[in-house]
Amino acid sequence: MLISFAVVPLFIMFAYSFQGDDGSGFVGLANYARFFSKSFYLKLTLKTMRMSLLVTVISLLIAYPMAFILAKLIAKGKNIILMLIIIPFWSSQLIRAYSWMNLLRDGGILDIALQHVHLSSGEGLGILFTQTAVIIGLVHIFCPYMIITIYMTLEKIDDSLLEASRSLGARPITTFRRVILPLTETGIISGAILVFVPCLGSFVEPRILGGTQGSVIGTVIEDQFFEIYGWNFGSAIAFLLLVMVLASMGILSALRKRGVRING
Amino acid sequence: MAKKLFGWIYTGLLLLFLYTPIIVLMVMSFNRSQYNALPIEFSLKWYKALAGNEKILQATINSLWIGAITAVLSVILATSLALGTNLAGRKTRTAMQSLVMLPLTMPWLIMGLSLLLLLRSLGLDRNFIVLLIGHLIISLPYSALVIIARVRDMGKETQEASSSLGASDWTTFYRVTLPMMLPAMLSGGFLSFMISFDNFVISYFLIPTGTTTLPMEIYSSIKFGFTPEMNAVATIILLASLSLIAVTAAVMRSSIRALFKSDKGDA
Numbered sequence: 001m002l003i004s005f006a007v008v009p010l011f012i013m014f015a016y017s018f019q020g021d022d023g024s025g026f027v028g029l030a031n032y033a034r035f036f037s038k039s040f041y042l043k044l045t046l047k048t049m050r051m052s053l054l055v056t057v058i059s060l061l062i063a064y065p066m067a068f069i070l071a072k073l074i075a076k077g078k079n080i081i082l083m084l085i086i087i088p089f090w091s092s093q094l095i096r097a098y099s100w101m102n103l104l105r106d107g108g109i110l111d112i113a114l115q116h117v118h119l120s121s122g123e124g125l126g127i128l129f130t131q132t133a134v135i136i137g138l139v140h141i142f143c144p145y146m147i148i149t150i151y152m153t154l155e156k157i158d159d160s161l162l163e164a165s166r167s168l169g170a171r172p173i174t175t176f177r178r179v180i181l182p183l184t185e186t187g188i189i190s191g192a193i194l195v196f197v198p199c200l201g202s203f204v205e206p207r208i209l210g211g212t213q214g215s216v217i218g219t220v221i222e223d224q225f226f227e228i229y230g231w232n233f234g235s236a237i238a239f240l241l242l243v244m245v246l247a248s249m250g251i252l253s254a255l256r257k258r259g260v261r262i263n264g
Numbered sequence: 265m266a267k268k269l270f271g272w273i274y275t276g277l278l279l280l281f282l283y284t285p286i287i288v289l290m291v292m293s294f295n296r297s298q299y300n301a302l303p304i305e306f307s308l309k310w311y312k313a314l315a316g317n318e319k320i321l322q323a324t325i326n327s328l329w330i331g332a333i334t335a336v337l338s339v340i341l342a343t344s345l346a347l348g349t350n351l352a353g354r355k356t357r358t359a360m361q362s363l364v365m366l367p368l369t370m371p372w373l374i375m376g377l378s379l380l381l382l383l384r385s386l387g388l389d390r391n392f393i394v395l396l397i398g399h400l401i402i403s404l405p406y407s408a409l410v411i412i413a414r415v416r417d418m419g420k421e422t423q424e425a426s427s428s429l430g431a432s433d434w435t436t437f438y439r440v441t442l443p444m445m446l447p448a449m450l451s452g453g454f455l456s457f458m459i460s461f462d463n464f465v466i467s468y469f470l471i472p473t474g475t476t477t478l479p480m481e482i483y484s485s486i487k488f489g490f491t492p493e494m495n496a497v498a499t500i501i502l503l504a505s506l507s508l509i510a511v512t513a514a515v516m517r518s519s520i521r522a523l524f525k526s527d528k529g530d531a
Binding site: 062065066069070073074081083084085087088091092093094095096097098099100101102103109140143144193197198200201202203204207208218221222225231234235238241242245249 | 267268271272274275278279281282283284285286288289292369370371372373374377378380381384462464465469479482483486487494495498501502505506509513
């Protein structure tokens with residue numbers, strides 16, 4: 001029953017996307033045509049994808065060393081650190097976005113601190129209400145997912161495997177590239193799903209941290225529903241977003257399946 | 265040794281990145297100045313302002329109610345689901361479980377707006393029941409993960425022993441099964457409560473006009489800029505969720521671990 005509440009509305013959304021916002025009933029693909037005919041929306045789509053991709057890549061670059069350290073270098077206190085990484089998960093996304101706003105705004109703490117060490121000119125940082133701020137905020141929220149998924153695959157790698165590679169004369173970089181990386185591929189892809197997909201649909205962080213520069217697909221959908229009352233056009237955009245979400249999930253899971261097969 | 269040192273430095277930097285904004289926010293909530301002026305002048309001014317803010321208090325009460333109802337319903341559903349699918353065949357089990365986990369991967373934005381459209385196409389206004397259904401859909405996966413993991417670990421032997429010793433199904437359930445599951449049900453309930461309490465997007469789309477929840481109040485006041493009163497609200501929420509986490513962790517260490525174990529399988 002509950003499941004039908006999750007799935008049926010998606011079809012209704014799809015149906016809505018074929019109707020006109022002026023009450024004209026069935027308009028066929030007009031809403032979609034409107035989306036694809038304006039370069040604004042295409043640019044927006046690209047921007048959303050680029051933002052999500054950047055967040056995913058940065059999270060990966062931050063998370064991989066951390067997961068490696070937790071799995072292979074540190075033995076004592078590992079569980080406490082894992083706990084500490086997981087805890088911020090459970091604080092509200094609004095509060096975390098807001099806390100960055102606090103930190104990054106001109107005249108905010110970071111600005112004051114940098115002025116004290118003469119790194120900032122006193123004209124403000126100019127970070128808040130830019131793409132950079134949005135990306136920082138999203139990485140802050142999603143990086144822990146990536147750490148956990150990679151950590152779980154790294155932990156399963158037997159140390160003797162790494163020793164074998166070393167004793168057979170492989171340099172550390174070769175061991176990493178030929179042994180560790182392929183074995184953690186599934187963790188990386190799971191992490192990428194958990195980071196990339198929610199980023200596509202985010203609108204709170206872009207709105208709060210990005211200001212006017214922050215508009216992405218999510219914020220446009222929000223506007224359609226809450227400001228402009230273009231519900232049908234909004235549904236069309238939401239449906240396209242859903243397609244993007246499903247497509248990226250499909251591609252990533254296919255990649256993961258392939259990875260599982262190769263690794264046996 | 266050098267490697268280890270590097271490891272600890274990196275860990276420190278990462279924790280710094282994760283915690284600095286949150287800690288700064290907490291510290292600033294005790295600062296008298298509205299503009300974060302340093303040095304900090306200790307004051308409870310913002311907390312006092314908060315205590316007199318009827319709107320926020322009412323929104324908090326709403327959020328607590330919605331969270332509590334969602335938690336109870338989602339534990340009941342997750343428990344019956346876990347016990348039911350445990351009896352069913354392997355195929356039904358995996359199918360049911362992946363269906364329950366589906367909302368984990370769907371952006372809340374789409375979930376919220378499609379439920380809103382469902383309401384409108386039925387000719388109904390936004391109402392409390394659909395709001396609850398929305399909250400239930402997004403929090404069920406979390407309690408289900410914990411409770412299903414527990415049922416899987418439990419095995420069927422104890423229950424079989426109980427019934428072979430002559431206990432009726434009902435007696436077995438509430439004398440044997442229920443006590444064994446109780447810690448998982450509690451921590452599943454806490455998780456669902458926190459997901460629902462913190463959720464903004466679903467409420468934003470589905471709440472009846474005129475009512476608000478705490479996250480919605482926060483959103484509307486920070487959307488247009490910086491308001492120091494929110495520092496105090498955020499600090500209280502953070503401290504409250506930290507204590508909830510501590511309780512949950514204490515109640516069921518293993519189920520938290522199980523949560524992340526099964527996360528990998530499903531994600």
